[in-house]
Amino acid sequence: GAVVSQHPSWVICKSGTSVKIECRSLDFQATTMFWYRQFPKQSLMLMATSNEGSKATYEQGVEKDKFLINHASLTLSTLTVTSAHPEDSSFYICSARDEFGDLYGYTFGSGTRLTVV
């Protein structure tokens, strides 16, 4: 089946530094990537949607200059949290959709727990 590899699984960083999270589709081409944020014991909040080779579309209230998304290839998308602050601490999850639409559906990465100290 389809697999999305997300790294790192957890990261601790100091305030003011930037952190990059990677998601790779291992056996399919991810034409669309979704990035979510999840607070403890809450549902997933969609941050942005990106299509390969295009600029990401951000949801209302999400700072595009703070959460930089790159989807330069059909197998790799990255989320960079710039100048991270403690309030950015959260669980970030990516989800990829294949080029056939419903062949694999939405495949999720295993998530990245970010802690900013």
Next chain:
Amino acid sequence: GNSVTQMEGPVTLSEEAFLTINCTYTATGYPSLFWYVQYPGEGLQLLLKATKADDKGSNKGFEATYRKETTSFHLEKGSVQVSDSAVYFCALSGAAGNKLTFGGGTRVLVKP
């Protein structure tokens, strides 16, 4: 816009009990419906899905039927195990390539 409402948890059950998690939705057109499961510290795994009315999705003993007349997609399992303890999310997508809309999630705890 689209929305998904599912019963709040936590739901605490004994092993071998019957599990039902209610899910209702609001959407235009004919959405696809999904149930995802999330184990602690992990991402989401697709549990089952249904793409049209009256379809039944099933996997690992879990079932859900797409009911357009009641706009529902309730999740059921006849006999739960401790390993079924997780958070379950109901979700819908409105069209191919469209984003998923999630319910709030239901935490299930199965005790031995």
